[in-house]
Amino acid sequence: MMVTESGAGRWFLPFWRLYLRLSDSLWSGLNPHRLVMTIRGRVFDEDWYVAENPDLADHEGDYATHYYTAGIFEGRRARFFDARWYFQTHDDLRGSRIDGWTHYKKFGRAEKRVARFFYVESRIDRPQLPDYNDWIFRYDRNDADEATVLQTALPRLKDKAAFSLLLPFDTQTVTETAHRCLEALAGQVYGGFECLIGLPTDAGSELRALAAEAATDARCRVVDIPAGVGPGAALNRLAAAAKNAWITALSADDILAPAALFWLAEAIGTHPDKVIFYADEDRMEVTGERSAPTFKPDFNYELLLTHNYLGDLTVWRAADVAAAGGFDQTLTEDFGYDLTLRLIERIGGDQIHHVARVLNHVRAQRPETLHNPAIVSGHIRRTGGRAEVMPHPEVSGYTRVRHALPEPLPLVTIIIPTRDRVELLKQCLDSVFEKTAYPNYEIIIIDNGSVERATLAYFRTLDPQRVRILRDERPFNFSALNNGAVAEARGEFVCLMNNDIGIITPDWLEEMLSFAARPDTGAVGARLWYPDDRLQHAGVLVGFFGVAGHMHKMLARGETGYGHRAALHQSLSAVTAAVLLVRKSIYEAVGGFDETLAVAFNDVDFCLKVRDAGYRNIYTPHAEMYHYESASRGAETTPAQKAREFREITLMKARYGEALVADPAFNPNLSLTSEDLTFAFPPRMPTAKAWFYGEEETQGARSPGLWQRLANKFRS
The missing domain is CATH 3.90.550.10 (Spore Coat Polysaccharide Biosynthesis Protein SpsA; Chain A)
Structure with missing residues (x-):
């Protein structure tokens, strides 16, 4: 646009100067998650940008556009001229008819006028997001209100599945830990279960007293395990004594959420063709504080070969466990992992269902399980495969599988x-x-x-x-x-x-x-x-x-x-x-x-x-x-x-x-x-109240807010 001092241009000139001053400005503000700087006007220093990035010398197009659309994400630096400061500092320029950046480039440098620049360096700076405690408070409180809703919903369940919870103790079991585990079982909203406590004949007096107290609940039975019997054999004794159609092998370190068996029964009724069920889990301190949630995918065979991501709360159909020969008595650990792999060999992965709810709280002090590569090797061998199973190079206790290549090598x-x-x-x-x-x-x-x-x-x-x-x-x-x-x-x-x-x-x-x-x-x-x-x-x-x-x-x-x-x-x-x-x-x-x-x-x-x-x-x-x-x-x-x-x-x-x-x-x-x-926030899995009352709209995928829409637009 050409502005002159003759005719109508004379009265418009002050407004045009004001426009140039306002357009060449920098403004910054703060929101709770990030510092935002909005830069307006012709203040991007292209010469400096090219000098700093010689690989862009042959770039075709506008360098400012390159910085905004690519350079920021590549971590490049940029420099911006502060036009407002330039005019405020140099009083003799207040009547200038050109913008500050143009004046500085054409005249200011040669006149050795001082100028102020902003140097911008882009980096990934993660905003502080709501933590797991916030998530629990909003969606997974496990409080009395949820228990009331689920008790009201009990008649809605399609199949009143009956569970046998196998809970073997040994001489190393800590009484206080076992008490917390049993207390969680007693507080289950869904009562269709029996708990079979495997008690070694050489157990200490405190553990015996705890087992006897638990047995006063008609749903709990104590099964004596002879001294010296291995853990695999102990589990098989408990499974043989089980009366119900579904079994799970727990440890004293497992603290089931009050709604755990309810949601498992609901899943079994909804998916009657499935044979194995598992759920999400987290860790729980002695104080009851929860942390480190493990939100798992649906059945993922290649992931399962790296570790038993299904976790402790894995529920198997009892008839299929018996048909597979029960738990392997030669193992000293990972009995559930081995059993799941042997069942997959019989039923395939389509018979496994994931309940995407936190139903088990593992004692925080329990060390991470180190998985036995021999279990995976045995599974692959039984399925007729050939593979090298080795310790994972980056994650301790996990495994890596390299399947054998075809012979001859394909093109x-x-x-x-x-x-x-x-x-x-x-x-x-x-x-x-x-x-x-x-x-x-x-x-x-x-x-x-x-x-x-x-x-x-x-x-x-x-x-x-x-x-x-x-x-x-x-x-x-x-x-x-x-x-x-x-x-x-x-x-x-x-x-x-x-x-x-x-x-x-x-x-x-x-x-x-x-x-x-x-x-x-x-x-x-x-x-x-x-x-x-x-x-x-x-x-x-x-x-x-x-x-x-x-x-x-x-x-x-x-x-x-x-x-x-x-x-x-x-x-x-x-x-x-x-x-x-x-x-x-x-x-x-x-x-x-x-x-x-x-x-x-x-x-x-x-x-x-x-x-x-x-x-x-x-x-x-x-x-x-x-x-x-x-x-x-x-x-x-x-x-x-x-x-x-x-x-x-x-x-x-x-x-x-x-x-x-x-x-x-x-x-x-x-x-x-x-x-x-x-x-x-929120999850795409309904809370108990939303599930019961059908408030699906409160639990759907949240529409992105203004900042997210702007971020998506900028990202694209």
Whole structure:
């Protein structure tokens, strides 16, 4: 806009100057979670930004836009000019007709005028979120009101399941601990149970007195266990004396929530075809304070092979336990873990149900269980598998399974889309050639219209016996590019790989193939790190921010995440296609990638199709790479890109509906708006009152507030 001192411009000039002064301003304010600085006007120092970031010298476009859309998330620094301070300090400029930043650049520097700058350094600063005590107070009090509601609801239960609680004591059992356990059983809302106390004949007088007191309750019986009988044999004696259809093996360290047996009975009545039930749990101090909740996924076979995440409160159908031969008397611990694995061999994983409620409080002072790898080895051997079971390298007491590779080794086709950015592609290929131990692979490069001479010259240097170049000049469509390349692949397996990947672990392909080659496995994903060793991908959970997100994103190297899940192989609904291995026949059977999803969520959609076809998608942390995410494409900033992204989000929500907020690999008590797996406020599992009175609207997924909507918009 041109403003002159003649005509109407003369009266408008003061307003125009005021506008410039107000627009070149910095304003800051504070909310309870974060410091917010809003910067207006032409005050971004582009020259300083380029000097600080020489890798951006060839960047095409506005540098301020780059900082706001990409630089902040990459941890880059920026400098901003304080125009208001500049005018206040230099009185002779108060009548200036240009804005402060323009004056400083054109005249102020040469005149050696002082100026003030704000230096902004971006970093991840986690806000202080409500803790577990807040969550308990709102949704899981276990108080008298809840007990009253559940007692009123007892006639509603479809099946009055009867439980036999096996509680073996030994000479090391602490009387006070056992008393708390028995007291919790006496306070159960649901009374359809018997408790069988295994009392060693050489038990001390205090423990005998406690058992005798417990036996005054008609639901409790004491079963004498001869001295010297092992714990496995003791459990079998108790199971033989049990009269009810469902059994669970507790220890004195387990303190059941008052509603534990009610919710288990409700689940059994609702899912009469299931054979095994388990629930969430936490830790409890002597004072009654609760901490360290373990909010578990639904049945997850690959996760179960790393440790017994089902926990102590696992309920089995008694008839199936007897058919499986009961508890293994040769073991000294992990009886429930071994029994569950042997039952899975008979009934499969579909017969296991997860009750997503905190029903067991484990004594806080009990040490963590160190799992016996021999139990997993025996299970794999009995199922006809071949695998190496070893201690986990990052999580003490857990195991890692490496399945044997097929013989002969199958051909794997690695597919890499690219467009120019030859330095990225060369870095990727060099790392594959130099660090991949697996010998039998080929590479297909999809050239999506490269025009730079350096790129085309590099293509000519590649060995055509090892690398094939497929030219595809269509507008970028990740799905279409990969579908075309998979059709040309010679390998039995295809590995989709971004051109901004750098290999870390030389056995990455053996690790991923050890899972992908199994007949019930679909897509396999890897653990990906940003160059600064923050976590980029440890699996995809659907439901985050409405569609999907990466769990444990930005976790520091050395940290293992919630429930150690960032470091454990496990089944997931989806994995990223930045590095994704799958059998070619499965890829083609599900129709490949949906080409209407050109950029975003095509990998999520593909994985969900694979899952729905009956395969398990698996994340393994033992195949590791660096990922310079979307470095060759940049951020989504144009109106056309935003519109395309909105269409893809809408398509995913229309296609999968409520399934997007019910990921079996997740837990309804954890948040869908935080990728670091914090607690959900409110949970997507109704409280007792909401369940009984049908107040579903109070327990649904909370609509994002203003700050969350703004954060989502900025994130996109």
